[in-house]
Amino acid sequence: KAGVTQTPRYLIKTRGQQVTLSCSPISGHRSVSWYQQTPGQGLQFLFEYFSETQRNKGNFPGRFSGRQFSNSRSEMNVSTLELGDSALYLCASSLETGPGGTQYFGPGTRLLVL
Amino acid sequence: GENVEQHPSTLSVQEGDSAVIKCTYSDSASNYFPWYKQELGKRPQLIIDIRSNVGEKKDQRIAVTLNKTAKHFSLHITETQPEDSAVYFCAASISSNTGKLIFGQGTTLQVKP
Numbered sequence: 001k002a003g004v005t006q007t008p009r010y011l012i013k014t015r016g017q018q019v020t021l022s023c024s025p026i027s028g029h030r031s032v033s034w035y036q037q038t039p040g041q042g043l044q045f046l047f048e049y050f051s052e053t054q055r056n057k058g059n060f061p062g063r064f065s066g067r068q069f070s071n072s073r074s075e076m077n078v079s080t081l082e083l084g085d086s087a088l089y090l091c092a093s094s095l096e097t098g099p100g101g102t103q104y105f106g107p108g109t110r111l112l113v114l
Numbered sequence: 115g116e117n118v119e120q121h122p123s124t125l126s127v128q129e130g131d132s133a134v135i136k137c138t139y140s141d142s143a144s145n146y147f148p149w150y151k152q153e154l155g156k157r158p159q160l161i162i163d164i165r166s167n168v169g170e171k172k173d174q175r176i177a178v179t180l181n182k183t184a185k186h187f188s189l190h191i192t193e194t195q196p197e198d199s200a201v202y203f204c205a206a207s208i209s210s211n212t213g214k215l216i217f218g219q220g221t222t223l224q225v226k227p
Contacts, residue, residue, distance in 0.1 A: 031213050043158075043203060043217040056214045090157065094213050101213050102148070105157040 001027050004093050004106035012112045018079040021109045025072050025093030031055075032074040033103060034066060037088040046089075049074050050096075078111075086113045116141055116208045120218025128226050133194050135221045137204035138186040146207035147187050148215070149178060153200045161202075162189070194225045 005024045013019050025032050034046040045058040049068035066076040072093075078085055088110050092103035117140040127133050139147075148163035164171045164178045164187065171178050175194075180187040191198055201222050205215040 033213050033215070035215075035217075042219045043205075043215075045214050045216065048213050050213075058214070102160055102163065103213060103215065104160070105150075107157045 004091060004104055006089075006091055006106040006109050008109060009107065010110050010112075012114065013081050014114050015081055015083060017081050018077060019081060019111060020075055020077045021089055021091075021111075023074045023076075023091035023093075023106055025074070025091075026104055029093035029095050029104075030072050031094040031096060031101060032068060032072065033092045033094070034074070034076050035090045035092065036060075037090055037108070038086075043090070046076065081113045083113050086111060116216050118204060118206050118216050118218045120204050120221060122221060123219065124222045124224070126224045126226065127194055129194060129196060131194055133189075133191045133198070133223055133225075135189045135202055135204065135223075136186060137188070137206075137218050138184075139206040139208075139216075140185070141206070141208045142182075142185060144185075144206040144208050147178070147180060148205050148207075149189050150203045150205065151200045152203065152220075158203060191223075194223075196225050196227050199223055199225045 007022045031050045033048040035043050037043045047057045048055045052068045063079045068074045088108045090108045092105045094101035094103045119138045145166040150158035151161045152158040175192045177190040201220045203220050204218040
């Protein structure tokens with residue numbers, strides 16, 4: 001099976017702009033989680049989607065949002081970008097939701113905000 | 115709140131030696147503990163995981179132990195090789211009904227040939 005894919009891989013934006021990142025899970029996986037990775041804060045949970053429903057949300061401002069489509073593909077959106085949003089955004093897919101479901105990560109989208 | 119502490123932040127060993135990385139979690143409801151390896155510029159990859167009903171799990175040179183009473187778990191790598199050099203992250207699944215993982219801060223392991 002193909003692994004988790006994310007597009008685009010690299011992105012440069014300026015402050016105040018918005019950005020949409022896409023994640024395609026492994027075929028058959030219905031759960032998609034998003035994480036932000038920065039050198040200072042490490043890997044932080046953003047949100048998880050399962051069957052088009054947001055199941056949980058991390059401690060991020062409302063500028064961060066997401067959604068999941070019927071084919072399990074997911075997008076996350078960041079509005080009004082700030083310099084501190086520069087990070088590697090990783091998505092992970094899992095066969096099912098719930099603890100114990102192995103999460104497989106995509107290669108990430110590296111976002112640079114200038 | 116939910117928290118996972120990981121130590122040490124950096125670890126340097128000679129090839130062939132063992133390496134141990136330790137993590138402590140705060141929520142006693144945690145019941146799933148994966149370990150990920152991330153090489154420079156690459157995605158995190160699961161190397162081993164353990165569930166709360168198991169005390170130890172091994173996979174070739176890698177083992178993980180879990181002490182539920184003390185709320186800590188450890189990664190053990192034996193006979194380290196240069197290709198083991200990477201950043202290792204522990205994580206805990208806190209919520210009872212979602213796939214939310216809380217990660218430790220990571221350990222940079224350097225294996226010197």
